Amino acid sequence: MTIQEIYDLLKIHFNDDIKEITDISNGDSFITVNPANIFDILQFCRDYETLDFDYLTLISGMDSGENLGVVYHLYSMKFKHSIVIKAFVPKESPNIQSVVYLWRAADWHEREAFDLIGVVFDGHPNLIRILCPYDWEGHPLRKDYVTPQEYHGMKVPY
């Protein structure tokens, strides 16, 4: 299925929750969706007969300036088609439903997005930092992150 067909199919089932489709000529085109309904949309993508996205390639977090974004790359082993779905959450309340119960692979990916960008995945069974030390302050890959002067008595700047 092409991305346009997938978009039309999703539009039929979720109408207003599926926002727009962004065409990128030399990269992955993506579909922007409503973050409030992300779990249902992704569950539909996984279970619907002609979609069958059984493989979650990756989840990544991003900081688009005013919002935080979560990007889902899905792939279907059966139909060999893939899709990119993006959802944007406001910085003040960066909460989104976890999809660990759809794909177990989401576990560490969501922890990484939480650690580095600060997206909070509601319903995640173990949402703790995965790369930074547990007592690290802030989320380092945010655009407005300020590098600390010191960590445990060690000077950080050069």
Added chain:
Amino acid sequence: MGLLNALDNPINADGIILGKVEDLFNWGRAKSNWFLQFGLACCAIEFMAVNASHFDLMRFGNIPRSSPRQADYIVISGTVTLKMAERIKILFEQIPEPRYAISMGSCANSGGPYWQHGYNVLKGIDRVIPIDVYIPGCPPRPEAFEQAVLKLQEKISMEEIFKKRERVAQEDKMLESMLKAEENNFIENVNKHI
């Protein structure tokens, strides 16, 4: 080294060597320094090459040990993150004295490519543990590592063993009094000018 040179001395004949016990001990220590089997980032790949048959680090008497308790020195081979730095400090302190450390590559020396934007990288392992030999390069060639090992052996064979602690303590005391005198001088000078 020092011991073998003594063989060239015409006074020593018939298999008898006159020398210092210190030289004998240092000879043994320098020629069998075991290192902790431990690698960090891309430099560790080069470190593996040094250990493999082509460069054969073992011919220098360097044997990998899996426990710091059995090791003589540690090689900081790669990028040291702040999270890892604390663990490295513990590992280093577990090595029984006398212990040594080699800093391998730009990352361990000074942060390397991460010196500016590496919020998570320690900019130089010598901020945490004392380093004996630094190897420049990103990554250093295995030959450079071999030279570092030879430098370390040189350093060990020139070391004092006996009464070292007493001597060091005395030196420390002297240094302290010198610093104090200097400080007093400085304060006097400042007071004069006020």
